[in-house]
Structures are given as C-alpha cells and as structure tokens.
Amino acid sequence: MIRVLVVDDSAFMRRLLVKLLEPHEDIEVVATAMDGVFALDKIQQLESSKPDVVTLDLEMPRLDGMSTLRRIVDDFQLPVILVSAHTSEGATATFEGLAAGAVDFIKKPDRIHSSPMGALGADLVAKIRVAAKAKVRRSLARKTAEPTRDPRRASITGAAVPVRDxxxxxxxxxxxxxxxxxxxxxxxxxxxxxxxxxxxxxxxxxxxxxxxxxxxxxxxxxxxxxxxxxxxxxxxxxxxxxxxxxxxxxxxxxxxxxxxxxxxxxxxxxxxxxxxxxxxxxxxxxxxxxxxxxxxxxxxxxxxxxxxxxxxxxxxxxxxxxxxxxxxxxxxxxxxxxxxxxxxxxxxxx
Structure with missing residues (x-):
C-alpha cells in the first residue's frame, strides 16, 4: 500500500486529488494539509502511517511551497510530486522545484469542468507508483551550486570514436x-x-x-x-x-x-x-x-x-x-x- 499526503491550499483541489486516488486499492490518502506548516506537522504526527509520497502545490500561504519542499526532501527524504499551474510562472516554479529535489510533476487542469479528469487521474496514479520507488535526490542548490556550463570539459581518452552526426x-x-x-x-x-x-x-x-x-x-x-x-x-x-x-x-x-x-x-x-x-x-x-x-x-x-x-x-x-x-x-x-x-x-x- 502506497500512503499519500495531499498538500494544497485549495480545498477543491484537495478533494479532487483524493477523489482521483480513491478507486486504486494500492494507494491510500493518509492525510491532507492546507499549507506547508500543516504538512510538516502531519508528517511528524503520522509516525507508523508516515506517507510514502507527497503531492505538493507550490503556491501556498504561510510556509511557501518551495520551503516546504526542501524540508520534506532534506529532513524526511520523501518523494514529492509537484502539482503545477499551467502558466509561465507555474512552469518556472516547477523547474525550480525539480531542481530542489521533487521527483516529478503533474499539470493542474486548465478548466476543471472541461479537462479530462480520467487522463489526469491516470497520470497522477502512474507517477505516484513510480515516485514510491524512486531515489530521492537532495536539493541541487544545497549539494552544489546549480550546474554551470564548462566549455573546456575534457573528453574521454582512449580509442578514437567514430564520427556520429x-x-x-x-x-x-x-x-x-x-x-x-x-x-x-x-x-x-x-x-x-x-x-x-x-x-x-x-x-x-x-x-x-x-x-x-x-x-x-x-x-x-x-x-x-x-x-x-x-x-x-x-x-x-x-x-x-x-x-x-x-x-x-x-x-x-x-x-x-x-x-x-x-x-x-x-x-x-x-x-x-x-x-x-x-x-x-x-x-x-x-x-x-x-x-x-x-x-x-x-x-x-x-x-x-x-x-x-x-x-x-x-x-x-x-x-x-x-x-x-x-x-x-x-x-x-x-x-x-x-x-x-x-x-x-x-x-x-x-
């Protein structure tokens, strides 16, 4: 059984994600949280039923999503799936979240009543199952600076490599x-x-x-x-x-x-x-x-x-x-x- 914590400041989105996961016998939503502070408290309180995967909205009040993400990854080593808004700002936040250690992301539906919920649910379930087995990488920013290009990088030595176009x-x-x-x-x-x-x-x-x-x-x-x-x-x-x-x-x-x-x-x-x-x-x-x-x-x-x-x-x-x-x-x-x-x-x- 994969235990999931759903974190989103929108009550509607929390209910939607729970509803999408309910039909799957191998997945159990053990708790929901409306912001990062509640999420971190829930992880500590759950103890024996500690979540295996966290779904996380990055745009939240109080403790913001990025700070919450870093705490979840660094302190609890839990895999996180971001729930991202389909906007330029949302995409930027998503890539920053992936660099900070999130395993993957799903896109929030553009229009709740016209978007195909079946496709969203299938995508979410598939990524939760993978995330439960994934290796959690700590924030790149904390391990090292973000990668910088190095045009002088040495090539491997040894036998000549055939030309490839x-x-x-x-x-x-x-x-x-x-x-x-x-x-x-x-x-x-x-x-x-x-x-x-x-x-x-x-x-x-x-x-x-x-x-x-x-x-x-x-x-x-x-x-x-x-x-x-x-x-x-x-x-x-x-x-x-x-x-x-x-x-x-x-x-x-x-x-x-x-x-x-x-x-x-x-x-x-x-x-x-x-x-x-x-x-x-x-x-x-x-x-x-x-x-x-x-x-x-x-x-x-x-x-x-x-x-x-x-x-x-x-x-x-x-x-x-x-x-x-x-x-x-x-x-x-x-x-x-x-x-x-x-x-x-x-x-x-x-």
Missing part, C-alpha cells in the same frame, strides 16, 4: 535535473546535433529548453516544424508532439506530428530513434536515460540494428531505472555509464 536522448522521470547536469558539461565545440525527447506536458517544454540553454555552451531550443537540423545545437521535442528526423532536399530536418502516443507518450523516444536509424543509420547515437516505463528501448534496438551506437544510464545515477533497464535487457546497449560520464563520451564525438 546525430545524438538522440530518451529521458523521463528525473530528466530535468539530469539534462541540466549533462548539458552543462557539453563543450562549445560539440559538433553533432542533439535531439531530446523529455516526457513533459504541452506548455512546459519551451521554458524548459530556455532553462537548459542558460546552462549550456551550445544552443538549446524547442524544436520547430520543418527546421533544419544544425550541428552544435540541441532540439527539445515539444510536449504533445512526436519529433522525427527526416531528409528533404538533401537536408536533415525535423518533423513534428500529432500521431497517436506510443508507450503512453507523445513525444515518444521510440518514434525519434526509429527515424534516426532509418535516416542516418550508423551515424547516430541513442542514449536512454532515467525514466519510468520502456520508451526508448525498441528505438535503441532499431539504432543498434542499423549500425548506430547506444548508451544507457546506470542504475546508481538514475532516479528511476525503468527505461535504461528495458533497453539493457533487450541486449542492444553498447555501453552503460553513470550520468557523470555520459557527457565525456558525447564530447569525444566532436
């Missing part, structure tokens, strides 16, 4: 922090193109890409339909759209589609990886990183069969080892590396 990354739970660390270590002379599928709702990926760009020595932006894939640039798949690599008039371009989700996701890394294998074959690298589920595993197999190279993040450095594990178990991963070493390999491709 395209690097694709599949990533989900734990991804925002992992990508922040990874891109901060990519050198300014990195020559391949980097195509990123981060499972994230529509409305968040543009700001996420902007945030990554501030940390990176290469250009990072949200992908646009039909744009030419240039070297030394990272493209983030927009939330709610698949991203594919195509060749048109002799140029590599990006195709964005609204095709059905794969593995429950749109964008899906399998869609991207298959297109990479078809278009550039041995000149591509597929990297499967932290995340729940199996997205990227079948695509990594396609890259492997096409003569490309595949990497997977190791279990110790993954918040959730689901996606890398699925690829490794297929026998199609050429190298397994900790997060701290993936940038070294990628820099060696330049």
């Amino acid at each position: 395209i690097v694709g990354i599949a990533i989900s739970t734990g991804g925002p922090n992992a990508l922040s660390q990874l891109l901060a270590q990519i050198r300014g002379d990195f020559s391949p193109s980097l195509l990123i599928v981060q499972h994230m709702p529509e409305g968040f990926t543009a700001q996420f890409a902007t945030r990554l760009a501030k940390l990176s020595a290469i250009d990072v932006h949200e992908a646009r339909e039909g744009e030419v894939v240039s070297s030394s640039c990272a493209f983030v798949a927009p939330g709610g759209q698949h991203m594919q690599l195509v060749r048109e008039s002799g140029k590599l371009r990006l195709r964005l589609t609204l095709d059905e989700p794969e593995n429950g996701h749109r964008p899906s890394a399998d869609v991207l990886f298959r297109s990479m294998a078809e278009v550039v074959g041995p000149k591509c690298v597929g990297v499967v990183m932290t995340g729940m589920g199996e997205d990227g595993a079948a695509g990594a197999s396609a890259i492997h069969e096409a003569g490309g190279y595949t990497l997977a993040q190791d279990e110790a450095s993954s918040v959730v080892f689901g996606m890398p594990k699925a690829a490794i178990e297929r026998g199609v991963v050429d190298k397994v590396l900790p997060l701290s070493k993936i940038s070294n390999y990628l820099n060696s491709l330049s």
Whole structure:
C-alpha cells in the first residue's frame, strides 16, 4: 500500500486529488494539509502511517511551497510530486522545484469542468507508483551550486570514436535535473546535433529548453516544424508532439506530428530513434536515460540494428531505472555509464 499526503491550499483541489486516488486499492490518502506548516506537522504526527509520497502545490500561504519542499526532501527524504499551474510562472516554479529535489510533476487542469479528469487521474496514479520507488535526490542548490556550463570539459581518452552526426536522448522521470547536469558539461565545440525527447506536458517544454540553454555552451531550443537540423545545437521535442528526423532536399530536418502516443507518450523516444536509424543509420547515437516505463528501448534496438551506437544510464545515477533497464535487457546497449560520464563520451564525438 502506497500512503499519500495531499498538500494544497485549495480545498477543491484537495478533494479532487483524493477523489482521483480513491478507486486504486494500492494507494491510500493518509492525510491532507492546507499549507506547508500543516504538512510538516502531519508528517511528524503520522509516525507508523508516515506517507510514502507527497503531492505538493507550490503556491501556498504561510510556509511557501518551495520551503516546504526542501524540508520534506532534506529532513524526511520523501518523494514529492509537484502539482503545477499551467502558466509561465507555474512552469518556472516547477523547474525550480525539480531542481530542489521533487521527483516529478503533474499539470493542474486548465478548466476543471472541461479537462479530462480520467487522463489526469491516470497520470497522477502512474507517477505516484513510480515516485514510491524512486531515489530521492537532495536539493541541487544545497549539494552544489546549480550546474554551470564548462566549455573546456575534457573528453574521454582512449580509442578514437567514430564520427556520429546525430545524438538522440530518451529521458523521463528525473530528466530535468539530469539534462541540466549533462548539458552543462557539453563543450562549445560539440559538433553533432542533439535531439531530446523529455516526457513533459504541452506548455512546459519551451521554458524548459530556455532553462537548459542558460546552462549550456551550445544552443538549446524547442524544436520547430520543418527546421533544419544544425550541428552544435540541441532540439527539445515539444510536449504533445512526436519529433522525427527526416531528409528533404538533401537536408536533415525535423518533423513534428500529432500521431497517436506510443508507450503512453507523445513525444515518444521510440518514434525519434526509429527515424534516426532509418535516416542516418550508423551515424547516430541513442542514449536512454532515467525514466519510468520502456520508451526508448525498441528505438535503441532499431539504432543498434542499423549500425548506430547506444548508451544507457546506470542504475546508481538514475532516479528511476525503468527505461535504461528495458533497453539493457533487450541486449542492444553498447555501453552503460553513470550520468557523470555520459557527457565525456558525447564530447569525444566532436
């Protein structure tokens, strides 16, 4: 049984989240709280029925959501799922919360009466089940300063690495922090193109890409339909759209589609990886990183069969080892590396 504490200053949202969780026999809401002060008190008072997962609204009175989050992560080592407003300010707070140690987030419904509650409930339940098993990472700001880009980062030594034109990354739970660390270590002379599928709702990926760009020595932006894939640039798949690599008039371009989700996701890394294998074959690298589920595993197999190279993040450095594990178990991963070493390999491709 997964015990959940729901924290939100809105009585309506507290009732809604409890209602969405009630039908699931493996989940029990052990308490609700209207602000951070009550939340911290509830965690201490529950003792034997201490929550396994906390859902947290960041916009609350008294003790604000960010301070509450840091206390929950640092003092109690509990996984936190943020409940985020679909606004520019809400997205900013969400990314700050993920950097402070939250495991994942869900998007608040835009309009309560017209938004599909079934989809919201399914997303919430899936993320609670994953969060209950996830590794809680303490605040990046407390462990070290936020990652800063280092264009002088040394590449790995040893045998020469074959030329690769395209690097694709599949990533989900734990991804925002992992990508922040990874891109901060990519050198300014990195020559391949980097195509990123981060499972994230529509409305968040543009700001996420902007945030990554501030940390990176290469250009990072949200992908646009039909744009030419240039070297030394990272493209983030927009939330709610698949991203594919195509060749048109002799140029590599990006195709964005609204095709059905794969593995429950749109964008899906399998869609991207298959297109990479078809278009550039041995000149591509597929990297499967932290995340729940199996997205990227079948695509990594396609890259492997096409003569490309595949990497997977190791279990110790993954918040959730689901996606890398699925690829490794297929026998199609050429190298397994900790997060701290993936940038070294990628820099060696330049």
